[in-house]
Structure formats: structure tokens, C-alpha cells
Amino acid sequence: MAHSNGTSDTQALDALDFSDAEHREVVIIGTGPAGWTAALYASRANLEPLIYKGPEPGGQLTTTTDVENYPGYPEGVMGPDMMQHFEQQAVRFGTDARYGTVTDVDFSERPFRLVVDEETPILANAVIVSTGASARYLGLENEQRLIGRGVSACATCDGAFFRDEEVLVVGGGDSAMEESMFLTRFASKVYVAHRREELRASQIMQERAFDNDKIEFLWNTEVIDVLGDEQVEGVKLINNETQATWEKPVAALFLAIGHTPNTEIFEGWLDMDDAGYIQTKPDSSYTNIPGVFASGDAQDHVYRQAVTAAGTGCMAAIDAERWLSEHPLEDEAGSTKEASDTEKPAPAAA
Amino acid sequence: MADDAKYVTLTDANFEEEVLQSDQPVLVDFWAEWCGPCRMIAPIVEELAADFEGRAKVGKVDVDQNSKVAMKYNVRSIPTLLFFKDGEVADQVVGATAKKQLAKKLEALTAQPA
Missing domain, CATH: 3.50.50.60 (FAD/NAD(P)-binding domain)
Structure with missing residues (x-):
């Protein structure tokens, strides 16, 4: 992924016509354990989530062999196999899974605006970020x-x-x-x-x-x-x-010198630490922007396990579901923009 | 899915005829069963084969079975995607990549006069 944050991207996004854009309740970005688990929970909550697989479908686990520390697989499991299991389970409950990479976002108002592959506009009432992290290079x-x-x-x-x-x-x-x-x-x-x-x-x-x-x-x-x-x-x-x-x-x-969070496109929107990890509110998946939730390695520089990623993906879906039921957009087609103005950002339950 | 596959299974034996002598541009996906990212992008490659049917060829080389071709093109990382035109490598991508980017590269080659 090679895009910069800042004004040039925003201009590209502003040039797109969102008036006929597909409008979804929940869009999930990234398909590691966090994203698929969020999709599983969101689809079982009838939110019909749309999930984009991103530039590295399946995420870091696709580059591993035996996963011996994911509970429920007593004999271990191959990383790529496990990610296919995650996908199958999420799709079984109605997750709309697509190839494509979210290349830009505008979180200034609801519905949130996303750009897929630099050309397809998508509107979302809530967004779950599960973009994970990618292998770090030395930079030589x-x-x-x-x-x-x-x-x-x-x-x-x-x-x-x-x-x-x-x-x-x-x-x-x-x-x-x-x-x-x-x-x-x-x-x-x-x-x-x-x-x-x-x-x-x-x-x-x-x-x-x-x-x-x-x-x-x-x-x-x-x-x-x-x-x-x-x-x-x-x-x-x-x-x-x-x-x-x-x-x-x-x-x-x-x-094998660690990973860098894939959070470039959220710079300027979401609060991050110095290393680029998204900051979530304590005991939740809430970011600083109400309606945008973060899960998995994109927000975790401490544990970074498949099972913790899955856990936070679950949290993000539950948080998103509850938040959406408390903050419905009055018009699903998005023609009454005023709806979002009347809402006050809800602080995370503390 | 395999029954109506639009891609060509390439081998050391048929590479010359199917790729180097092809009058259409050819996208060649070097992969192996044990490569996770290869498996993840396999559906993209197969979709491209269908999308470009009649305009470009899409082939897959299992590097385990066909080490000669892999060695000839110095493939030392998979997935590697090589784009051939008129028997020569015209473009390449190493690692999992968005379908859109692969399509753009293939489109560029089909647009050029032979």
C-alpha cells in the first residue's frame, strides 16, 4: 500500500460522486482474525456487513504454517486453513466479502465515505477498522x-x-x-x-x-x-x-523484525500513538470518532495474537451494533444529511 | 469451479508453446500449494482469466512441479506474477496484489498493438 495521507487524498475523494454510492450499515476493512470475527458477529446481528479483503487477504496468518496457540485446534492448524475457516463461518451468516482495498476515507460526517481501489465510492453508517499490520522491512x-x-x-x-x-x-x-x-x-x-x-x-x-x-x-x-x-x-x-x-x-x-500497523489512510481522522497504532477507549473498540471502531493489530501493539485479534473483532461488532441501534441514520438512502447534525457524539461507555 | 476454469495449467513442457509463442499477452501466476498468500489470491487470478477471455491468457505454474520454468525466470518468491508479451517479460508483480492493479497491467498490454 503506497498512499499518502493528507490533502491530496482528500481532494481525490472529493472528486468522486457519492450521490449514487452503495450505502451499507457496516463496512469492515481487512480480513485477518479481527475482521472476520467482526463480520461473523455483525452478520449474525443482521447488519449484513460488507467486508473488504484488502491487499493481503487473510492477513499475517497466511504467511505462517502451524498455528499451535489458537484454542479449539488441539492438533494445531495451518494459518491459511484457519483463515479460510474464519471466512467460511462469516460468509455462512450473510457477510458480503469482496476483493478490494479501501484506499481513502472521510469520517467528517455520517454516513462515512470510503473509496475502494481509488475509484469506487461506498457509504457506511459504521466502520470497523481491522486493517492489521504488515511485515516491517529494514528500509535499505x-x-x-x-x-x-x-x-x-x-x-x-x-x-x-x-x-x-x-x-x-x-x-x-x-x-x-x-x-x-x-x-x-x-x-x-x-x-x-x-x-x-x-x-x-x-x-x-x-x-x-x-x-x-x-x-x-x-x-x-x-x-x-x-x-x-x-x-x-x-x-x-x-x-x-x-x-x-x-x-x-x-x-x-x-x-522478522516486527510489523507496522496499516493505518495510513486513517491519519488525520483517528487518534494514534507514535507508531501508528489506533488508540481505542478503555474497555471498548471505540475510536475518537463515534461510529468508527478499531480491532486487531491495527490497534494492538501489546498482544498481537490471532485470538486477541478475534476477541477485539467481536468487541467491535458488538460495539457497532449497540451504537447503531442508539444512533440510527433517519434516512437509509442518505438524502437527509441533517440527521447526522442532530446527533451528539456518544462517548464510550466508561 | 475447476470444471469451467478459464486459466491454463502451465508446465515446464508446455510453457514455450502456451506462453512464449502466444499471440495474446499472458499473465503467469507462479504459486505452490503450501504458499498461503498464493491461495488467497488464487480466486483473483481465476477471475482475471474469465474477465480477459479472448483478449489475454492467464496461466498458473505450480513451482513444485515445474522448477525449470521458475528457475529460468529467477522466481524466488511466491506469489510472483509475470506478464508476458511477444515471448518476453513485460511487467511483474511480487506478492499479493489487488485485482484492480493486475487488471490495469494486463489491460495496458492488451491495448498495445502487437
């Missing part, structure tokens, strides 16, 4: 140039292309350990470069990684450049204690 010029040519943020997608080759993973958390262990199925050697002296990963994941003969840790080490013309041939590393730099030949660079 050569890294960006070589994405798909050895630079990857998805070991499960791309690991098999590096059979019997040496690869390097950047990161020190659970996902870095998981990706490294997955990569040992194919790679002859997996280096894990971590900028600190100890891992953030959970004890069980650390132990598994330390026990793996194919994994070698490079402590206090950061990647400062990616080498190669047509494809990755190596990385340039620096030891951040000694400042020594060296080049290491590897065939691939896998990033």
Missing part, C-alpha cells in the same frame, strides 16, 4: 530493490527456493525463531542476526532454536546493506559493539 535501498529476488518477509512462501543454500534471518522474537526453524528444512545454514545480546523470543522458542544445529546466531549484529545485482548474493553486517563491518555471502535475507 538495496533491500527494497531485491524484494522477490532473495529478500523476503515470508519464509513459508519463499524458503523452498533456497534449498541447500545459506540464508540469513534478521530478528530476535518468536517469529524470527519460527521462520529460522522453518528455513532449516531447506537451507544448509540459517544465520540469525540480532541487534542485541539476547532474544525477545519466548523460552520455548529460544530452546528450540538453540537446539537446532543448522541455526547460528550473530549477536549484536545488524544488516546495513544487501549485496547483489540480479539477486541477493550477500549482506553487509556491522557489529554494533565493536563497529566492525563485514560481508557475508548468503542467498537470501528474511525479515
Whole structure:
């Protein structure tokens, strides 16, 4: 997703004609566990939610393999399979699921105005934001140039292309350990470069990684450049204690350095913290704009689990349902704009 | 759905004939069963095959079964979508992408004179 916030987007949105736009009770943005759970609850509440799948349908779980910590799957489940289960369950109750990305929003009045794929206007009486987070890159010029040519943020997608080759993973958390262990199925050697002296990963994941003969840790080490013309041939590393730099030949660079919330299009509308996570009111999914609710990783920089995302998706649907019943738009076609002027924003139940 | 599929199943064996010698532009989706994002965008690719029927060809390469083609085009990340015109790669997209963007790229190639 490469769009900027601010005036240029707003002008593009203003140029669109919303007079004949499709008008929905609830629009849900994003299809990770939060979005699908919100859709499940909203559809069971007869709100006939419309959900847009966004640029990465299914979200982060589609790039994982075994999910072992989602309750209800005693033997574990494959991430992509689980997301299909979520979808099937939401669609079964009438969720209208569509491919498309919401590229701009205008939350200045109800009904809220959304733009899909930069050209389709949609009106919504309530919006549930569940846009999640996307893998973070280091931001190096050569890294960006070589994405798909050895630079990857998805070991499960791309690991098999590096059979019997040496690869390097950047990161020190659970996902870095998981990706490294997955990569040992194919790679002859997996280096894990971590900028600190100890891992953030959970004890069980650390132990598994330390026990793996194919994994070698490079402590206090950061990647400062990616080498190669047509494809990755190596990385340039620096030891951040000694400042020594060296080049290491590897065939691939896998990033596992966390995620960035996908909240750019809401900048200027929704209150966020410095990292771009949407701020919700305590014990609720309410944002600063009444009628706009946030769930999942877009608003959670603490837990970031499938099960917590699903939980907050449920909260958002219940909050939206109650809020809509307390704040009906008088004319569903949206011709009496005055309706929204008479309403006072409802503070979150505190 | 598979019965009335509009896309072509591409292999190491038929790639030359189906893609390189095609007189229509061809969108080639490199995928694998174990790739989650590939599965998520598969319906988009299949829809494009139907949308562009008669104007452009859409094919899918299972990289597990057809490593030669994948290697020839240096595919090291999936999904990778390559757009071929007159036997050459004219455009490419790595990773899951919106249908609209893929359609635009394919549209641009069909609009050009051969």
C-alpha cells in the first residue's frame, strides 16, 4: 500500500460522486482474525456487513504454517486453513466479502465515505477498522530493490527456493525463531542476526532454536546493506559493539523484525500513538470518532495474537451494533444529511 | 469451479508453446500449494482469466512441479506474477496484489498493438 495521507487524498475523494454510492450499515476493512470475527458477529446481528479483503487477504496468518496457540485446534492448524475457516463461518451468516482495498476515507460526517481501489465510492453508517499490520522491512535501498529476488518477509512462501543454500534471518522474537526453524528444512545454514545480546523470543522458542544445529546466531549484529545485482548474493553486517563491518555471502535475507500497523489512510481522522497504532477507549473498540471502531493489530501493539485479534473483532461488532441501534441514520438512502447534525457524539461507555 | 476454469495449467513442457509463442499477452501466476498468500489470491487470478477471455491468457505454474520454468525466470518468491508479451517479460508483480492493479497491467498490454 503506497498512499499518502493528507490533502491530496482528500481532494481525490472529493472528486468522486457519492450521490449514487452503495450505502451499507457496516463496512469492515481487512480480513485477518479481527475482521472476520467482526463480520461473523455483525452478520449474525443482521447488519449484513460488507467486508473488504484488502491487499493481503487473510492477513499475517497466511504467511505462517502451524498455528499451535489458537484454542479449539488441539492438533494445531495451518494459518491459511484457519483463515479460510474464519471466512467460511462469516460468509455462512450473510457477510458480503469482496476483493478490494479501501484506499481513502472521510469520517467528517455520517454516513462515512470510503473509496475502494481509488475509484469506487461506498457509504457506511459504521466502520470497523481491522486493517492489521504488515511485515516491517529494514528500509535499505538495496533491500527494497531485491524484494522477490532473495529478500523476503515470508519464509513459508519463499524458503523452498533456497534449498541447500545459506540464508540469513534478521530478528530476535518468536517469529524470527519460527521462520529460522522453518528455513532449516531447506537451507544448509540459517544465520540469525540480532541487534542485541539476547532474544525477545519466548523460552520455548529460544530452546528450540538453540537446539537446532543448522541455526547460528550473530549477536549484536545488524544488516546495513544487501549485496547483489540480479539477486541477493550477500549482506553487509556491522557489529554494533565493536563497529566492525563485514560481508557475508548468503542467498537470501528474511525479515522478522516486527510489523507496522496499516493505518495510513486513517491519519488525520483517528487518534494514534507514535507508531501508528489506533488508540481505542478503555474497555471498548471505540475510536475518537463515534461510529468508527478499531480491532486487531491495527490497534494492538501489546498482544498481537490471532485470538486477541478475534476477541477485539467481536468487541467491535458488538460495539457497532449497540451504537447503531442508539444512533440510527433517519434516512437509509442518505438524502437527509441533517440527521447526522442532530446527533451528539456518544462517548464510550466508561 | 475447476470444471469451467478459464486459466491454463502451465508446465515446464508446455510453457514455450502456451506462453512464449502466444499471440495474446499472458499473465503467469507462479504459486505452490503450501504458499498461503498464493491461495488467497488464487480466486483473483481465476477471475482475471474469465474477465480477459479472448483478449489475454492467464496461466498458473505450480513451482513444485515445474522448477525449470521458475528457475529460468529467477522466481524466488511466491506469489510472483509475470506478464508476458511477444515471448518476453513485460511487467511483474511480487506478492499479493489487488485485482484492480493486475487488471490495469494486463489491460495496458492488451491495448498495445502487437
